[in-house]
Amino acid sequence: xxxxxxxxxxxxxxxxxxxxxxxxxxxxxxxxxxxxxxxxxxxxxxxxxxxxxxxxxxxxxxxxxxxxxxxxxxxxxxxxxxxxxxxxxxxxxxxxxxxxxxxx
Numbered sequence: 001x002x003x004x005x006x007x008x009x010x011x012x013x014x015x016x017x018x019x020x021x022x023x024x025x026x027x028x029x030x031x032x033x034x035x036x037x038x039x040x041x042x043x044x045x046x047x048x049x050x051x052x053x054x055x056x057x058x059x060x061x062x063x064x065x066x067x068x069x070x071x072x073x074x075x076x077x078x079x080x081x082x083x084x085x086x087x088x089x090x091x092x093x094x095x096x097x098x099x100x101x102x103x104x
Contacts, residue, residue: 001057004064005097008052014083015045018052021080028072036063052084053097 010018022043033041037059044053058064067073068091077090085093 001059002061003055003057003099003102004061005053005055005099006094007097008054008092008094009085010045010050010052011083011085012050015047015050017083018045018080021083026072026076029076032067032070032072036060036067038064054094 039057041056042054044055045051046053074090077086077092080086080092081090087093
């Protein structure tokens with residue numbers, strides 16, 4: 001099982017809307033993430049900077065890397081594009097983070 005972390009940027013004033021949308025996560029997206037072997041997925045918000053910190057575990061990194069090609073993932077990105085920093089394809093600007101400490 002591989003641990004993966006990244007950071008993203010939420011637009012100012014969008015914290016409540018971001019949480020609301022994730023509280024109402026589409027069942028088909030949830031199913032896709034589970035089918036890809038993703039578990040222990042959490043997203044944290046630094047309210048001072050609007051930086052989102054995401055962490056998850058995945059059984060097979062290759063399955064995670066295939067998610068951007070999925071139609072439901074593209075629809076989710078489009079849905080979220082108005083409240084966070086995104087790339088031209090609507091995917092979130094996501095910066096991978098290097099693990100420097102872990103205590104099991």
